[in-house]
Amino acid sequence: xxxxxxxxxxxxxxxxxxxxxxxxxxxxxxxxxxxxxxxxxxxxxxxxxxxxxxxxxxxxxxxxxxxxxxxxxxxxxxxxxxxxxxxxxxxxxxxxxxxxxxxxxxxxxxxxxxxxxxxxxxxxxxxxxxxxxxxxxxxxxxxxxxxxxxxxxxxxxxxxxxxxxxxxxxxxxxxxxxxxxxxxxxxxxxxxxxxxxxxxxxxxxxxxxxxxxxxxxxxxxxxxxxxxxxxxxxxxxxxxxxxxxxxxxxxxxxxxxxxxxxxxxxxxxxxxxxxxxxxxxxxxxxxxxxx
Numbered sequence: 001x002x003x004x005x006x007x008x009x010x011x012x013x014x015x016x017x018x019x020x021x022x023x024x025x026x027x028x029x030x031x032x033x034x035x036x037x038x039x040x041x042x043x044x045x046x047x048x049x050x051x052x053x054x055x056x057x058x059x060x061x062x063x064x065x066x067x068x069x070x071x072x073x074x075x076x077x078x079x080x081x082x083x084x085x086x087x088x089x090x091x092x093x094x095x096x097x098x099x100x101x102x103x104x105x106x107x108x109x110x111x112x113x114x115x116x117x118x119x120x121x122x123x124x125x126x127x128x129x130x131x132x133x134x135x136x137x138x139x140x141x142x143x144x145x146x147x148x149x150x151x152x153x154x155x156x157x158x159x160x161x162x163x164x165x166x167x168x169x170x171x172x173x174x175x176x177x178x179x180x181x182x183x184x185x186x187x188x189x190x191x192x193x194x195x196x197x198x199x200x201x202x203x204x205x206x207x208x209x210x211x212x213x214x215x216x217x218x219x220x221x222x223x224x225x226x227x228x229x230x231x232x233x234x235x236x237x238x239x240x241x242x243x244x245x246x247x248x249x250x251x252x253x254x255x256x257x258x259x260x261x262x263x264x265x266x267x268x269x270x271x272x273x274x275x276x277x278x279x280x281x282x283x284x285x286x287x288x289x290x291x
Contacts, residue, residue, distance in 0.1 A: 005266055005267060005268040006142070006143065006266070006267045006268075007264050007265065007266050007267070008042050008043050008264070008265055008267060009040050009041050009042055009043070009262060009263075009264055009265075010041060010042075010043040010044075010045070010210075010212045010241050010262065010263060010264075010265045011033075011036035011037075011039075011041035011043065011044045011045070011212075011260050011261070011262045012045050012172075012212050012213055012214045012215070012239040012240060012241055012250070012252075012260070012261050012262075013029065013032045013033060013036065013044065013045065013046050013047060013050075013214045013239065013259075013260050014047070014214065014215045014216070014217055014237060014238075014239035014252045014256075014257070014258055014259055014260070014261070015028055015029060015032065015046075015047055015050065015216055015217070015218075015258050016028075016216070016217050016218030016257055016258045017049070017050070017052065017053030017216055017218065018053065019052065019053045019054075019055050019057060019060075019220060019221075019222070020052055020053070020057060020059055020060055020063075021052075022051050022052060022065075022070065022071070025050065025051050025052060025053065026051060026070065026071060026074050028258065029046050029050050029051075029074065029088070030074060030078065032258065032259070032260055033046065033078050033082075033086060034078070034081075034082065035260060036260045036262060037078070037081075037082035037084050039260075039262065040262075041084065041260075041262055042084050042085065042108075043084065043085045043086075043168075043170070043212060043265075044078070044082075044084055044085070044086045044087075045086075045087050045088065045170045045171070045172060045212045045213070045214045046075075046086070046087065046088025046089075046172065046214050047088065047089075047172035047173065047174060047214035047215050047216050047239075048088075048089045048101070048103075048118075048149045048150055048171070048172040048173055048174045048214075048216075049089060049090065049091065049101070049174045049216070050071070050088040050089065050090060050172075050214075051065075051070075051071035051090045051091075052090070052091065053174065053216065053220065054125065054128075054174040054176075054216075054220075055124070055176075055220050055221070055222035055231070056124035056127065056222045056223050056224065056225060056231065057222050057223075058127060058128075060091060060128055061091060061099050061127065061128040061129060064090075064091045064092055064093040064099050064128075064129075065090070065092060065093065066092060066093055066094075066095075067092045067094060067102065067104075067115075069092070071088075071090045072090070072092075072104050075087065075088060075104055075105075075106045076106045076110045076112070077110065078106075079106035079107060079108060079109070079110050079111075080106075080108075080109060080110025083108040083109075084108055085105065085106070085107055085108065085113075085140070086105070086106050087103060087104060087105035087106070087147075087170050088103065088104070088172065088214065089101055089102060089103040089104075089118070089149055089171075089172065090102060090104075091128055091129050098129075098130050099128060099129035099130065100117045100118075100129050100130060100131075100132055101117065101118040101121070101125070101128075101129045101132075101149070102115050102116070102117050102118075102132075103115065103116045103117075103118070103136075103147045103149060103170075103171065105138060105140075105145065105147070105170065107140070113138050113140060113145075114137075114138035114145075114147075115134075116132070116134055116136035116147035116149075117131070117132025117133075117134055118131065118132060118149050118150075118152060119131050119132055119133065119152060119157070119158075120151070120152075120155075122150060122151045123225065124222075124224075124225050135161055136148070136161060136162070137161075137162065137165060137166060143167040143168065143267050143268075144165060144166045144167055145166060145167065145168045145169070145170060146161075146162035146165070146166035146168070146169045146170075146207070146209065147169070147170055147171050148162065148169050148171045148203065148207075148211075149171040149172060149173065150171075150172070150173040150174060150175055152171070153171070153173070153199045153200060153202075153203040153211075153213075153281075154195075154199055154203075154280055154281055154282055155279060155280060155281065156206075156274070156275040156278060156279060156280070156281060157279075158203070158207075159203070159206045159207050159272060159273075159274060159275055159281070160274065162207050162209070163206065163207045163208060163272030163273075163274055164207075164208055164269060164270075164271060164272040165269070166207070166209045166269060167209055167210075167267040167268050167269050168209055168210055168211075168212070168265070168267050169203070169204070169207060169209050169210070169211045169212070170211075170212045171211070171212075171213060171214075172213055172214035172215055172239075173196065173199075173213065173214075173215050173216070173236075173238070174215075174216045174235060175196040175215070175216075175235060175236045175238075176220060176233050176234070176235055176236070177189055177192060177193070177233040177234045177235070177236060178192055178233065179224065179231050179232060179233050180232050180233050180234070181230060181231070181232040181233075192236070193236050193254075195282050196236035196237075196238055197236065197238045198282070199281075199282065200213040200238075200240055200242050200248075201240075201242045201246040201247075201248055202246065202281055202282060203281065204242045204243065204244060204245070204246045205245065205246035205273060206272060206273045206274075206275060206281060207272055208244055208269050208270035208271055208272040208273070209244050209268075209269050209270070210241070210242060210243045210244050210265045210266065210267065211240075211241070211242045212241055212265070213238070213239065213240050213241070213242070214239050215235070215236070215237050215238050215239040215240075215252075216235035216237070217234070217235050217237040217254045217256070217257050217258060218234065218235055218257070218258075219232070219233070219234045219235075220232075220233055220234065220235060221233075234254065235254065236254055237252065237253055237254030237255075237256070238251065238252070238253065238254065239251070239252040239259075239260075239261050240252070240261060241261060241262070241263040241265060243265065243266065244266075244268065244269070244270050245270075249263035249264075249265065250262060250263040
């Protein structure tokens with residue numbers, strides 16, 4: 001382990017969002033984050049799309065709040081109220097008219113620390129926002145914190161962006177299942193769930209830093225990738241906290257629903273395992289590649 005080390009009590013939140021219901025989702029996030037803080041957590045991470053959930057639903061993009069809207073104000077308020085670090089991602093409408101999937105991190109005084117825009121939209125997310133190019137690294141005291149969300153945890157280019165340069169990775173996923181209403185695809189679900197479940201640990205081993213990974217559970221229903229066909233499925237869950245070696249310290253499955261996992265995490269960096277010989281850190285499978 002290189003650099004200065006420090007141990008913190010970290011919390012990863014798992015929600016069951018109602019698609020597009022910002023008031024309901026913010027109330028749930030505030031309740032769960034406050035519970036974690038009351039139990040002593042000093043770092044609390046909310047999932048990707050914590051304010052809205054995610055699906056192929058254009059209204060999510062059309063009604064995106066500004067960067068200083070209510071979801072971001074909630075992060076700042078939680079950080080200041082509890083004297084903790086709080087972060088999570090939302091779709092925002094920026095001043096240039098573009099939507100982005102932005103992760104915001106706030107510090108114990110409610111001060112803004114940094115923002116990372118997810119680099120590449122995944123599948124139907126392409127209808128909701130455009131990608132970003134920032135490094136996604138923030139200086140927090142004596143440590144550097146990186147951000148990686150969902151399939152950013154799956155790509156070698158994220159390891160190149162953060163590997164060996166950060167002492168902690170924060171982020172989350174809104175990883176959906178194979179359609180449960182399409183029986184012919186049921187055989188692909190076990191592997192899809194396995195990829196979702198193991199992606200934070202795989203990434204931690206490659207990047208050489210611990211990971212706080214928040215997640216969504218619950219069900220989702222929307223149209224499927226621009227077709228008139230319905231998609232019915234669920235989020236894979238898997239809120240977890242992983243150390244720099246990839247050892248899972250705390251985990252919450254999809255079946256356990258909403259809640260919080262907590263563990264003590266040692267901040268610090270190890271030598272990364274760069275994977276420049278391939279694009280994906282895990283094989284995605286036929287269906288994911290086609291989609």
